Amino acid sequence: MKPDQGVIGIFSxxxxxxETIKSLxxxxxxxxxxxxxxxxxxxxxxxxxxxxxxxxxxxxxxILGAICGFTFTVLTSLDWPLSVSAKPIVSIPPYIxxxxxxxxxxxxxxxxLGLLVNSRLRxxxxxxxxxxxxxxxxFGVVVACFKHNIPKVEEILKGSGAEEIKFEGI
Amino acid sequence: MSQxxxxxxxKVNEDIIRMLDKPSVKWLALFVPSLGLVGFGLFCFxxxxxxxxxxxxxxxxxxxxxxITNFVFWVGxxxxxxxxxxxxxxxxxxxxxxxxRIAEAMTVFAVLTAGLFPIIHLGRAWNFYWLFPYPxxxxxxxxxxxxxxxxxxxxxxxxxxxxIFFFVGMIPDIAAIRDRVKEVPRKIIxxxxxxxxxxxxxxxxxxTRAYLFFAAFATPLVLSVHSVVSWDFAMANLPGWHTTIxxxxxxxxxxxxxxxxxxxxxxxxxxxxxxxxxxxxDNFEGMAKLIxxxxxxVTYAYVVEFLLAWYSGSPxxxxxxxxxxxxxxxLFYWIMIFCNSAVPLxxxxxxxxxxxxxxxxxxxxxxxxxxxxxxxxxxxSLSHGFEPGAWGIYKPTWVEMGITVGxxxxxxxxxxIFVKTLPAVSISEMKEILPVPRKEAQAQ
Numbered sequence: 001m002k003p004d005q006g007v008i009g010i011f012s013x014x015x016x017x018x019e020t021i022k023s024l025x026x027x028x029x030x031x032x033x034x035x036x037x038x039x040x041x042x043x044x045x046x047x048x049x050x051x052x053x054x055x056x057x058x059x060x061x062x063i064l065g066a067i068c069g070f071t072f073t074v075l076t077s078l079d080w081p082l083s084v085s086a087k088p089i090v091s092i093p094p095y096i097x098x099x100x101x102x103x104x105x106x107x108x109x110x111x112x113l114g115l116l117v118n119s120r121l122r123x124x125x126x127x128x129x130x131x132x133x134x135x136x137x138x139f140g141v142v143v144a145c146f147k148h149n150i151p152k153v154e155e156i157l158k159g160s161g162a163e164e165i166k167f168e169g170i
Numbered sequence: 171m172s173q174x175x176x177x178x179x180x181k182v183n184e185d186i187i188r189m190l191d192k193p194s195v196k197w198l199a200l201f202v203p204s205l206g207l208v209g210f211g212l213f214c215f216x217x218x219x220x221x222x223x224x225x226x227x228x229x230x231x232x233x234x235x236x237x238i239t240n241f242v243f244w245v246g247x248x249x250x251x252x253x254x255x256x257x258x259x260x261x262x263x264x265x266x267x268x269x270x271r272i273a274e275a276m277t278v279f280a281v282l283t284a285g286l287f288p289i290i291h292l293g294r295a296w297n298f299y300w301l302f303p304y305p306x307x308x309x310x311x312x313x314x315x316x317x318x319x320x321x322x323x324x325x326x327x328x329x330x331x332x333x334i335f336f337f338v339g340m341i342p343d344i345a346a347i348r349d350r351v352k353e354v355p356r357k358i359i360x361x362x363x364x365x366x367x368x369x370x371x372x373x374x375x376x377x378t379r380a381y382l383f384f385a386a387f388a389t390p391l392v393l394s395v396h397s398v399v400s401w402d403f404a405m406a407n408l409p410g411w412h413t414t415i416x417x418x419x420x421x422x423x424x425x426x427x428x429x430x431x432x433x434x435x436x437x438x439x440x441x442x443x444x445x446x447x448x449x450x451x452d453n454f455e456g457m458a459k460l461i462x463x464x465x466x467x468v469t470y471a472y473v474v475e476f477l478l479a480w481y482s483g484s485p486x487x488x489x490x491x492x493x494x495x496x497x498x499x500x501l502f503y504w505i506m507i508f509c510n511s512a513v514p515l516x517x518x519x520x521x522x523x524x525x526x527x528x529x530x531x532x533x534x535x536x537x538x539x540x541x542x543x544x545x546x547x548x549x550x551s552l553s554h555g556f557e558p559g560a561w562g563i564y565k566p567t568w569v570e571m572g573i574t575v576g577x578x579x580x581x582x583x584x585x586x587i588f589v590k591t592l593p594a595v596s597i598s599e600m601k602e603i604l605p606v607p608r609k610e611a612q613a614q
Contacts, residue, residue: 013609037179037346038601039374047371052379076303076311094315097398101323104391108331108384115338115380116365119373132349134369135342137179137607161609 006129007153009141009162014042016161017139021046023156024143035130035140043139054114061110062103069102070095129168177447179607182600186343186593187350189443193590196442201586204579211576214569215290223293225569232552232564237291239544240574243427244284244581245325245399246420246540249392250428251277252332253460255339256388259381265456267603268448271596272439273432274336279584280428281329283577288321290573317401324398331391335384341367342377343593396424403547409490410551413478419471423543426464426510429457430536437530439589448595451524458523461536465514468543472511486556493554494546498563502542503550509539 011017017034021043024032034043073095081089134140141162143153150167157165193201218225228235254273258266266273289298301322303312312319345367348360367373400420403411433454440449479491494503513535516522523529554561588594 012607014606015608015610034371035369036371036374037369038342038598039378040606042606043371044375049371049375052376054376054379054383058380058383072303073314077314079311080309091315094320097320097394098314098323100394101320101327101391104387104394105327105330108334108387111380111383111387112334112338115376118376120366130368135346135349135367136183 005145005147005150006168007143007145007150007157008129008131008166008168009143009157010131010133010164010166011139011141011162012137013161014040014139017141018042018046020141020157020160020162023160024141024153027152027156029143029145029149029153031144033142033144035134035138035142037135037137037139052118054111054118057114057117058107058111061113062107064110065102065104065106066099068106069099072102073098129166131166177600177604179601179604182597182604183346183350185445185448186595186597186600187347189594190347190590190592194442197586197590201583204583204586207579208576208583211573211579214572214576218290218569218573219295225567227565227567227570229562229564231555231560231562232549234291234548234552235564236545236566236570236574237287238548239541240577241284241287241291242399242420242544242548243541244280244287244577245328246396246424246427246544247431248277248280248284248328248332248428249396249421249424250426250432251275251280252335252388252392253425253428254432255335256385256392259385260389263456264603265453267599268445268450268595269432269436269453269457270599271339272436272594273428274332274339275585275588275592275594276428276432276435277332278329278336279581279588280431281325281332282584283581285325285329286577286580317398317405320398321402324395328391328395331384331388335388338377338381338384339596340592341365342369343597345369346597347593393421396421403551408551408555409479409484409486410494410547410554413475415471415474415478419468419475422464422467422471423510423540426461426468427536427540429461429464430533430540433457433529433533434537435585437526437533439594440526443589443594445595448600451526454526454529455520455523458517458529461514461532462517465510465517465536469511472507490551490554494550497550497554499546499550499553502546506539506542506546509535510543513539 009020011020017036021032021034025046032047034047036043074090077090083089129142131138131140141157143157145153154165226235226237251273254266255270255277258270288301289295292298301312301319341364344360345364348357348364351357351360397417397420400416404413404416406412436449436454440446476491479487482488494500513532516528516532522532549564553564
């Protein structure tokens with residue numbers, strides 16, 4: 001069964017946000033989401049997230065770009081061979097430049113795709129639990145839990161200094 | 171950013187989003203003339219299309235002139251934007267934080283301007299797509315051994331990657347604007363552009379990683395782009411062009427010219443929008459120090475060019491350089507030396523590095539000097555080649571000057587639209603350099 005209830009605590013301070021996450025984790029609540037107006041290392045550390053998989057998108061894009069750049073230049077040269085002064089038809093050094101540019105181009109496009117897909121930046125409006133102040137100066141901790149756990153979560157949030165607590169169905 | 175700052179997170183949001191309020195008279199006074207000049211540039215271009223390329227001052231032996239000068243100049247301008255946004259990001263230089271968005275915008279608009287010039291320079295501009303590899307009836311492919319094709323790939327990739335970098339960097343800030351504005355059309359536009367950004371830990375996790383990769387891609391890319399542009403010349407067997415120092419020389423010159431324009435743009439923006447708390451004297455000093463470095467590299471290249479020409483023992487090569495310094499175009503050569511090598515020496519004084527007015531004036535000198543550097547390399551070399559019988563003098567025409575002025579106006583037009591529609595200072599990165607709010611600190 002999946003958790004059916006979201007409890008949001010809103011904080012002004014980074015240290016109280018970090019404390020809250022620690023106590024929630026200690027109490028066994030692992031399904032947390034944290035909102036912040038900017039990336040913060042303390043919060044990142046205490047959440048202990050896995051490494052982002054965007055890097056695999058980047059690598060795949062870059063390799064694909066290099067292969068495309070190489071095969072494209074070589075195959076088009078062979079498609080209509082123009083022999084000039086017995087110079088090589090397929091001349092690798094100048095093609096390296098095209099290979100490099102396409103590596104960067106495909107790599108960057110794949111990184112963008114990886115970012116959009118993994119961050120789920122597909123909808124235009126922020127869905128679910130959100131507060132506009134999270135883009136300004138407040139930090140938010142969202143706990144996904146079952147109904148019977150709400151009082152416990154509320155107690156932890158209040159205890160560590162949440163300024164406001166809101167409830168929403170998930 | 172000094173520690174005793176009075177900025178708070180919500181003040182950052184308020185100040186930066188306030189820049190997007192209804193345009194002031196000052197803004198309109200800048201925007202309307204640039205629109206007019208863009209119109210004049212467009213008229214000149216249409217006149218050239220209608221009449222033929224003869225209206226440009228091209229005559230034997232100079233068939234690359236002001237348009238290509240502008241192309242190289244604008245591509246160069248773009249470079250310092252990427253330097254500030256990507257290279258200084260990798261080096262974790264904090265002085266970049268408040269200026270990098272302006273620099274990045276400058277990059278995108280400068281490449282956009284640069285891209286027009288090879289097309290304007292074509293006699294039959296409507297055939298520009300022949301540069302791209304596409305399957306066609308004649309089964310012909312482009313020549314990948316040509317530096318001009320490398321240019322297409324390098325500049326095209328550069329425009330795409332810097333536009334992505336620019337946009338991705340803005341997503342969290344656009345979300346902040348979305349959360350603050352109330353009026354309906356703006357709210358809808360910013361909502362769409364924000365892609366539903368919420369600032370959750372998962373979003374930041376992927377975002378920071380992706381941003382690092384963009385920076386890592388942009389760094390070698392920016393070095394490659396101006397190297398490729400320099401090879402447009404260095405690959406040709408012409409005295410004054412055919413030299414191996416061109417790539418590093420061009421890259422340093424590009425960053426030098428771009429830093430000049432960043433200062434030219436930042437000073438008025440800082441004043442008009444009262445951003446003194448954000449763009450501090452330290453930021454300007456950081457840029458001024460980079461100018462000293464790049465100016466020294468450029469000056470070194472000017473000297474080495476002469477040495478190489480003399481040491482080569484080639485009369486054509488040595489004749490070319492003597493012609494630069496003493497020939498018909500000597501005035502332009504000495505303007506370049508004065509603006510790029512002599513004027514930046516003033517920045518060795520700390521007092522001048524921290525004086526905004528003087529910096530602004532120096533930056534204008536750099537812009538002028540770098541434009542002439544490109545002109546000198548292209549036009550003087552072509553006008554004084556191997557064969558004395560084929561030497562000739564080129565003079566720009568009003569059409570070329572009109573299009574050049576139009577291109578500056580085109581760039582400023584985009585820039586002015588940018589400062590009124592998008593956050594010109596990064597909101598989320600400004601917050602990163604402010605002291606973190608702590609309950610403990612509050613209690614004391």
